[in-house]
């Protein structure tokens with residue numbers, strides 16, 4: 001009789017994959033050993049779990065944490081790319097990922113022990129919140145640069161907005177974490193991949209060095225800024 005290997009059907013789908021928590025711990029080591037300074041900025045906070053994860057891993061290395069979200073879920077799909085993409089990613093529609101609300105999320109993040117003065121949590125759709133005034137204000141805090149840019153906003157339009165807003169904060173050695181990189185069947189016509197390609201075309205001074213995939217759907221890059 002042929003003996004078969006045990007089935008893994010009860011294992012969680014990501015258990016065998018490289019995860020975000022492990023990656024963040026490695027990023028802490030990288031930032032430390034390369035004398036990197038800068039804030040953690042996240043687009044797509046939802047209930048705050050990813051900022052908490054980042055804080056637990058990076059807290060001795062990164063002081064300031066910034067998060068942007070509507071807290072009322074994805075925006076109305078306003079362009080052809082996101083609308084067509086919803087035929088593949090049916091969950092990426094208006095209102096999905098509505099959070100427990102701004103106050104809940106803030107309390108949840110501060111439950112880690114993070115100093116309230118080191119958290120900037122901005123509520124609203126990116127059309128209203130990713131303004132030049134906000135950009136200037138972040139540029140004048142600390143060294144005005146990011147150590148980690150975390151983009152987890154599902155849609156092409158939201159990802160491009162987040163990347164364009166972040167351009168002045170980018171520096172060589174800054175990590176770019178894209179949680180939705182392999183969505184849309186891994187294709188480059190929609191979502192994060194399309195946004196990244198357009199962003200890089202708009203900014204020849206920036207390279208994204210491919211580092212690794214994590215959490216199944218996600219991909220990490222190290223930013224290289226050509227002087």
Ligand SMILES: C[S@@+](CC[C@H](N)C(=O)[O-])C[C@H]1O[C@@H](n2cnc3c(N)ncnc32)[C@H](O)[C@@H]1O
Nearest residue numbers: 044046050069070073074097125126152153158
């Ligand atoms: C998948 S959730 C983020 C999950 C979170 N990073 C985590 O790991 O727990 C995606 C988030 O992006 C936000 N989002 C997407 N597009 C947005 C936009 N244009 N303006 C504001 N928030 C947006 C949604 O409100 C939602 O909370």
